[in-house]
Amino acid sequence: MNRQVVLDSRPKGIAQAENFKILDTPISPLKSGEIRVANWFLSVEPAMRGWIADTNNYAAPVAIGEVMKSLAVGEIVESADANWPVGQMVTGWFGWQKLATITAAAIVRKVDQTDLPASLALGVLGINGVTALLGLTMAGEPKTGDTVVVSTAAGSVGSAVGQIARILGCRTVGIAGGPIKVAQCRDLFGFDVALDYKADGLGAALQSACPDGVNVYFDNTAGMISDSVYPCLAQGARVVLCGTASIAQWDPWPSGPRVERHLLVKRARMQGFVVLDHFDKWDGAVAQLTQWVREGKLRYAEDISDGLESCLDALAGLYRGENLGKRIIRL
Amino acid sequence: MNRQVVLDSRPKGIAQAENFKILDTPISPLKSGEIRVANWFLSVEPAMRGWIADTNNYAAPVAIGEVMKSLAVGEIVESADANWPVGQMVTGWFGWQKLATITAAAIVRKVDQTDLPASLALGVLGINGVTALLGLTMAGEPKTGDTVVVSTAAGSVGSAVGQIARILGCRTVGIAGGPIKVAQCRDLFGFDVALDYKADGLGAALQSACPDGVNVYFDNTAGMISDSVYPCLAQGARVVLCGTASIAQWDPWPSGPRVERHLLVKRARMQGFVVLDHFDKWDGAVAQLTQWVREGKLRYAEDISDGLESCLDALAGLYRGENLGKRIIRL
Numbered sequence: 001m002n003r004q005v006v007l008d009s010r011p012k013g014i015a016q017a018e019n020f021k022i023l024d025t026p027i028s029p030l031k032s033g034e035i036r037v038a039n040w041f042l043s044v045e046p047a048m049r050g051w052i053a054d055t056n057n058y059a060a061p062v063a064i065g066e067v068m069k070s071l072a073v074g075e076i077v078e079s080a081d082a083n084w085p086v087g088q089m090v091t092g093w094f095g096w097q098k099l100a101t102i103t104a105a106a107i108v109r110k111v112d113q114t115d116l117p118a119s120l121a122l123g124v125l126g127i128n129g130v131t132a133l134l135g136l137t138m139a140g141e142p143k144t145g146d147t148v149v150v151s152t153a154a155g156s157v158g159s160a161v162g163q164i165a166r167i168l169g170c171r172t173v174g175i176a177g178g179p180i181k182v183a184q185c186r187d188l189f190g191f192d193v194a195l196d197y198k199a200d201g202l203g204a205a206l207q208s209a210c211p212d213g214v215n216v217y218f219d220n221t222a223g224m225i226s227d228s229v230y231p232c233l234a235q236g237a238r239v240v241l242c243g244t245a246s247i248a249q250w251d252p253w254p255s256g257p258r259v260e261r262h263l264l265v266k267r268a269r270m271q272g273f274v275v276l277d278h279f280d281k282w283d284g285a286v287a288q289l290t291q292w293v294r295e296g297k298l299r300y301a302e303d304i305s306d307g308l309e310s311c312l313d314a315l316a317g318l319y320r321g322e323n324l325g326k327r328i329i330r331l
Numbered sequence: 332m333n334r335q336v337v338l339d340s341r342p343k344g345i346a347q348a349e350n351f352k353i354l355d356t357p358i359s360p361l362k363s364g365e366i367r368v369a370n371w372f373l374s375v376e377p378a379m380r381g382w383i384a385d386t387n388n389y390a391a392p393v394a395i396g397e398v399m400k401s402l403a404v405g406e407i408v409e410s411a412d413a414n415w416p417v418g419q420m421v422t423g424w425f426g427w428q429k430l431a432t433i434t435a436a437a438i439v440r441k442v443d444q445t446d447l448p449a450s451l452a453l454g455v456l457g458i459n460g461v462t463a464l465l466g467l468t469m470a471g472e473p474k475t476g477d478t479v480v481v482s483t484a485a486g487s488v489g490s491a492v493g494q495i496a497r498i499l500g501c502r503t504v505g506i507a508g509g510p511i512k513v514a515q516c517r518d519l520f521g522f523d524v525a526l527d528y529k530a531d532g533l534g535a536a537l538q539s540a541c542p543d544g545v546n547v548y549f550d551n552t553a554g555m556i557s558d559s560v561y562p563c564l565a566q567g568a569r570v571v572l573c574g575t576a577s578i579a580q581w582d583p584w585p586s587g588p589r590v591e592r593h594l595l596v597k598r599a600r601m602q603g604f605v606v607l608d609h610f611d612k613w614d615g616a617v618a619q620l621t622q623w624v625r626e627g628k629l630r631y632a633e634d635i636s637d638g639l640e641s642c643l644d645a646l647a648g649l650y651r652g653e654n655l656g657k658r659i660i661r662l
Contacts, residue, residue, distance in 0.1 A: 050596075219591075222589060222591040222592070226591070241591050241594050241595045242595070243595070244591050244592055244595060247589070247591075247592070250592055253588050253589070254588075254589050255586045255587060255588055255589065256586060256587075256589045257584050257585070257586055258553060258578070258584070258585050258586065258587045259590060259601075260550070260553040260557065260572050260575050260578075260601075261553070261575050261578070261581055263572050263601060263602065263603040264572045264573070264574070264575060264603035264604075264605070265381075265603065266603060267602075267603045267604065267605055267608060268602070268603055269600060269601070269602040269603075270590075270591075270594060270600070270601045270602075271594065271598075271599070271600040271601075272594040272595035272596065272597060272598045272599055272600075273595075273598065274595070274598055277598060
């Protein structure tokens, strides 16, 4: 038998526990070319909101009754594909379930770094780390000496962005919510300055932290945090739009201060970045990230819950900002 | 004696006639290196609003009591610089006045196209045409077959953008205000589709005019016109921010629908473009534009008023949308 988390109803806004349900389902014998993976770790991402939403999305949404789409790490326990033997650890699109019956197309990569925890394939050596490295370098184009501002700086993407920017010779300013995350930014992730957006005066704090302006803004939030950053952009600044975590709903569409004048006056650029467009660069990015992790230059935090039942409230909890580090479910 | 239009008070919003005054001033003998230009034509630009404003600007503003900064075309009538002989026609930063006492640094270029009206050096062969060509190609990066949408499509920048985009093999959709400008877009400037933003249903009209989405949006307005375009962006779209003509004031800062989600979902880019950053490409651009004008591929409209007194209300009239074509003052 398999155990699965399926989408039970389409959420308006952030998915809550009641939008999912757990099903026990029989498994079928493998057909030729199929592979069975026993999931060890399941990923929880802010982007999952987009994967479920039926509007303003970048792929067809998960259907009602379908297993929740997710990245996972697991071990091949049965195989009808000679290229993928039993015992191989893999990461890929295996969904929120105990056993995934897939074809090789669902595999993102082998997980062969046996000196490192397998769960890292979901965070710093997975979609989050790759997003940070490719988004920062491809869309942010940081130069030595640049000031790089990062929102959700304690999160798994933001914390990697800040550290990679420092490796590349930039000064880093992280924005996070509350004193614990701010301390994590400063002490664990090495941001030069860490600011609490929940405290008063974010705009003034940013201006004083960025006296020469913001050259790169790597944004995972949109909303009021971004509204404080835009007036601080330096001439020729690059804004990487990677997520909109602070906006609970896009229906009705929210308003905010207009950005056009900032971008025009500063000859600045704002660009959407979706890492799923760049699978061709994935392996190279993972190799670079792995090297930095082994050298101790790239740190990470994980927030691991146990059991498939933990999936139900995991996405809602992420948007409540509860997690300290990459949220992962261990099976 | 000289006659000059000087800034008399700093406007809040768009400069009105009462923010300027006309002064008769004596002229001094030339010092070594100085040049005296008798202005034939003075330029009126939407960007002048920014040149006067004391905030959100890209250069130090014109001081109170100072001659209004402007481009102009004139003839050298006196010279203490051997490189610039009397009789040479030139265009440059000569200001709203009859006689400009300058150095060579204020000259943008010689005006030697004697087969074409000298006034074109202020419009289609000047800052407007160069803005259109460089902004479209450098920031818009149009590809053959792209759909290019242009706001203020009957204006001197917008009309050139639309025609250049067609020369480059794009499909063009122009947005202008009122039936006369819309007809001008279609009949004079050859837009494939011309839409009236003052009519109802701009958003629906845009969606039906751009069934495959908008690949390039060359924007001179921001505001509600842009708010109708953003939801139509195609994947990988480029938005060129060239002006914000529809926003009367940036104090208090106006709000509008947030753009971040559109840009993220469509992996789109939005970039501010200021042509004054690109003087190194000016001569090459003018040569290309001149060729297209001579070949009849690039048409223009001029809206010429007579006398220095016409300057006073010229900028306000521009923002009232009165002009049909490049607004020029003839002396």
